[in-house]
Amino acid sequence: MSRDPLLQPYTLKHLTLKNRVMTTSHEPAYPEDGMPKDRYRAYHAERARAGVALTMTAGSAIVSRDSPPAFTNVLAYKDEVVPWMAKLTDACHEHGCAVMIQLTHLGRRTRWDKGDWLPSLAAAQDREPAHRASPKLLEEWDIARIITDYADAAERMQAAGLDGIELEAYGHLMDQIWSPLTNDLDPPYGGSLENRMRFGLEVLSAIRARVGPEFIVGIRYAADEAQAGGITVEEGLQIGHRLKATGQVDFLNIIRGRVHTDPALTDVIPVQGMRSAPHLDFAGRVRAEVDLPTFHAARIPDVATARHAISSGLLDMVGMTRAHMADPHIVQKVMEGREDDIRPCVGATYCLDRIYQGGEALCIHNPSTGRELSLPHVIPPAGTRRNAVIVGAGPGGLEAARVAAERGHDVTVFEAASDPGGQIRLTAQTPRRAEMIGIIDWRMAQCAARDVTFRFNSFAEAQDVTDLSPDMVVIATGGMPEVSVLEEGNDLAVTGWDILSGDVKPGADVLIYDEAGDHVSLQAAELIAASGATVEIMTRDRSFSPEVMGMNLVPYMRTLQAQDTVFTVTRRLKGITRNGNRLRARIGTDYSDHEDMRDFDQVIVNQGTTPLADLYFDLKPLSRNLGAVDHGALVSGQGALFLDHNPDGTFTLYRIGDAVSARNTHAAIYEAMRMGVRW
Known part of the structure; x- marks a missing residue:
């Protein structure tokens, strides 16, 4: 029996959880037609196989038709969900992992033009800023119907063999009714705390009447909304005591804050550069004062923090949800004494930002997450040992090297700079994004453990590559x-890179013209604004920085709005001329022929990157495949990736990442891995 606090079993009611690590409810947007089908099941089963004790599915599964699926939610109001959830549960139970699901009615946290186009509804007619729907005010018949819907959904989950359910009460309908900020109802469901809690308690009673006293039922709720006029700490503790007094609640899952705007959401679920585990002590206080089993997750990115949460008695079960998206094998590696081998969550929150922008959850540097059916987390060995040469030690090149070495190949990496990292090393110059270097550090450690040879300060030419007699060459020159x-x-x-690298000093009155919409402009703006300069960020788009997305935008805005910074959309920088010791910007628009002239001390243009691909084209005629890749074989995973177009060629050749076209870190790593596992 291990003495590690994280590996101790925990008994919740009749259920014995084999350790203290869980993944909390979240919706990765993998359901198909509202059902948790094969892809969804594989995602959860991977974490179960690697030792997590409890996987909470859905974030959240919706109980009513008039709660449209804003996040590609599981549709718990349909009977057909039962066999799909049963398959998922069985797959996780095979590995001793308990399964629960989070049930909810989204209330105003959705849109009316989703699902069946039914009006959204809430306890007040105020629009939620994040989703922009103006809800209908709840009527009595709505309340009665939704209570029944909750009970029906819970019964379905019990029939599917799940170990329990969790009710969502932060930012969704139940909490919208609990909170004075979002409840304009008259009694008996509005006014006093007793009245505001009535709906939630009636839901609990209806569920218990359906599933009986033994089925596990918990609530994830905001015990402090951290906003004037909302649920206070004192009222949040009262809610906990009232829930306990019912005898119908088996655990609490603690949240602090609100989720109605991007800034509020980001305080609940912090991104990189923000404090780790900011609400952990508060969750511990709720546990101590209410005395119910207590779960919690909010930027608990590493084993040391999770272990502290358990060993200090703050939590009974610790949620490591984003951490398990980065590495689903955390528990297994802890059990095997391989904590140093854990792929770190760098807090980029690419996963959540994609969901809130209508995409599917993807980890910025684990391309297998969500692709378990096509791209294995454990890389299979190759049948034949080969000689691989990688040119470029950015994230894509290092991933190509790691995968090739993992498969058993001999690997040599050329890098023109003195250190690995490529654009990520530049990104990490900003203190708030310094964690990004973990993407590089982890891969360098993996390569070192597999005897990859590095040649730094080496601007490779074709002869340097061919002298190594490679069987395969990857161009990852960015x-x-x-x-x-x-x-x-x-x-x-000048470029944003010039500013971030320190090669060019900030001016006093600066225009940043941004057509790429990525982090570079905002990072440069932060640095320039910190020097005391005036900054204007301009884009021809109708919104700025679309590639940064909502949650990652929050820290930038908090910094820049406090400085002398202006944001200008739908304007296009056409040209620059000198005007004495100033620069005159000719500014137009795509919407008309209007132009005006303005003067600045410095103009920065961020247009993304152009491929650095000379070496690729030098090597192309020497390769067997002439650089060609069969896209059908690549996407399907079947057939030959590289065709022998050149019988005189001696190696296969392909290029990845920005050496092909300007994209992002995930794209480069994904390309490296899905090609590399086929060598």
Whole structure:
């Protein structure tokens, strides 16, 4: 029996959980037609196989038709969900992992033009800023119907063999009714705390009448909304005591804050550069004062923090949800004494930002997450040992090297710089994004453990590569800033890279013209604004920084709005000329022929990158495949990736990441892995 606090079993009612690690409810947007089908099941089964004690599915499964699926939610109001959830539960139970599901009615936290186009509804007619729907005010018949819907959904989950359910009460209908900020109802469901809790308690009673006293039922709720006029700490504790007094609640899952705006959501679920585990002590206080089994998750990214949460008695079960998206094998590696081998969650929150922008959850540097059926987390060995040469030690090149070495190949990496990292090393210059270097550090450690040879300060040419007699060559040389976007005066502009690297000092009155919409412009703006300069960020788009997305935008806005910074949309920088010791910007728009002139000390243009691909084209005629890749074989995982177009060629060749076209870190790593596992 291990003495590690994380590996101790925990008994919840009649259920014995084999350790103290769980993944809390979240919706990765993998359901198909509202059902948790094969992809969804594989995602949860991977974590179960690797030792997590409890997987909470759905975030959340919706109980009523008039709660449209804003996040590609599981549809718990349909009977057909039962066999799909049964398959998922059986797959996890095979590995001793308990399964629960989170049930909810979203209330105003959705849109009316989703699902069946039924009006959204809530306890007040105020629009939720995040989803923009103006809800209908709840009527008595709505309340009675929804209570029944909750009970029906719980009964379905019991029939599917789940170990329990969790009711969502933060930002969704139940909590919207609990909170004075979002409840305009008259008694008996509005006014006093007793009245505001009535709906939730009636839901609990209806569920218990259906599933009986033994089925596990918990509630995830905001015990402090951290906003004036909302649920206070004192009222949150009262809610906990009232829930306990019913005898119908088996555990609490503690949240602090609100989720109605991007800034509020980001305080509940912090991103990189923000404090780790900011609400852990508060969750511990609720546990101590209410005395119910207590779960919690909010930026608990590493084993040390999770272990502290358990060993100090703050929690009974600790949630490591984003951490398990980065590495689903955390528990297994802890059990095997391989904590140093855990792929770190770097807090990029690419996963959640994609969900809130209508996409599917993907980890910025684990391409297998969500692709368990097609891209294994454990890389299979190759049948034949080969010689691989990788050019470029950015995230894509290092992933190609790691995968090749894991498969058993001999690997040599050329890198022109003195250190690995590529654009990520530049990104990590900003203290708030310093955690991004974990993407590089982890891969360097993996490569070192597998005897990958590195040649730094080596600007490789074709002869350098061919001298190593490679069987396969990967060009991961990235790109250089594109500087030709303007009609005139491109030579008068500098790039965001120039500012971040320190090669160019910030001006006093600066225009940043951003056509890429990524982190570079905002990082440069932060650095410039911190120097005391005036900054204007301009884009021809109708919104700025779309590639940064909502939650990651929050820290930038908090910094820049407090500085002398202006954001201008739908305007296009056409050209730059000199005007004495100033630069004159000719500014137009895509919407009309209107132009005006304005002067600045410095103009920065961020147009993304152009491929640095000379070496690829030098090697192309020497390769067997002439650089060609069969896209059908690549996507399907079947057939030959590289065709022998050149009988005189001696190696296969392909390029990845920005060496092909300007994209992002995930794209480069994904390309490296899905090609590499086929060698």
